[in-house]
Amino acid sequence: MKWLRNILKGVSLTAALFVFQACYGAPQIPEEEMEQAMVETKAEEAPAEEDAAAETPVVAQAE
């Protein structure tokens, strides 16, 4: 039940429960830093989407 999970995750008293570390793994990366990475990736992807949109009319013309 994802809704219950999201509520618990948002409560500071229980948020720590979601931070785990595999027995022989590296620590989890703080979420703020991860979100930053997502933003960077999306920004890098954006021009590609624009290119794709720009190509569409050409395809339509050919039809």
Next chain:
Amino acid sequence: MNPFLFRLFRYNEIRVHELNYLFWECTTRCNLHCRHCGSDCTTVSGNPDMPLEDFLRALETVPVRERVPGFTVVLTGGEPLLRPDIDNVVRSIRERGVGVGMVSNGYFYDEKKHERMIEAGLGALTISLDGLEESHDWMRGRSGSYTRALKGIELAAHSRLAFDVVTCVNQRNFHELPRIWEVLQGVGVPQWRLFTIIPIGRAASDQEMHLSNEQFLGLMEFIKERRAVPSPMKTTFSCEGYLGPYEEVVRDTPYFCHAGVNIASVLIDGRINACPNIDRDAFTEGSIYKDSLWEVWNSGFKRYRNRNWAKVGSCRGCPVWKNCLGNGMHNWHGSCEAVLNCHYGKIRDASAPEKP
């Protein structure tokens, strides 16, 4: 935390089973010859390093919308820094919006490598330190490995990395623990994580690797004491097993084996498993060369998410079963007739704690 509420939380986590931690055993080559190696790594591995493209193809089966903010790939081995393309590995994964962590022996983690890893986007690092100089070098099978690991630790401790040091506690380093604590605190390590060995790989027949029940109880007491001392360095026990009266005393949160619930791994030969130290033959769920990693995650891993099969041997009728669920998955090997290591039993059966 209230045990009943925690079990409810765990039940929900198992049902949702969000993948947010993916190991990649990117090489099984290693420059050291550790006595406790669970992978039986060698300098020249029987398996070639997995090409980055193969791993990325598997990673891309996880839909972007399903990649939660904390989703992390943890590079393990072998020694990941032996890969000549390690910078590109880190960068390529990071470019896909996924975090990258690494587990290293620290031997090659010098200033230059550190700068390159940070630049490529490494977010988390764990370096092993298995004792003071003599014990560490003995355990790692190479002199000079302590000095080099400690240099790497110093570099990482003063960076933006989510960083910790792990120590495999054994007969040789047990009495060194207070001094190791001083060394690590002295160089500014934020977290020190201790664990014990499971009898697999090279460690299976090496008695010096294993603690007696009294030593194990002494280890619990040692961690408890250190956690009570105000210190910028947190000392903690790894999440390797259920600890009965020491739950939430030597760790922040109650025991919960996340293998197959939140953790998967891609092994060197492409097999899909949960953690790399879990029996590869008994618990492999598929292969990235035949299956979609994402489909396997969603439709497989049933034995990880329902552990009733583990009610055998000493676990059958155990009074703490509902909290423990048969201990960590890496404690089940071969025909799984009994759990290999029962942490709760060690504590229960110890006559008195031996002081480190």
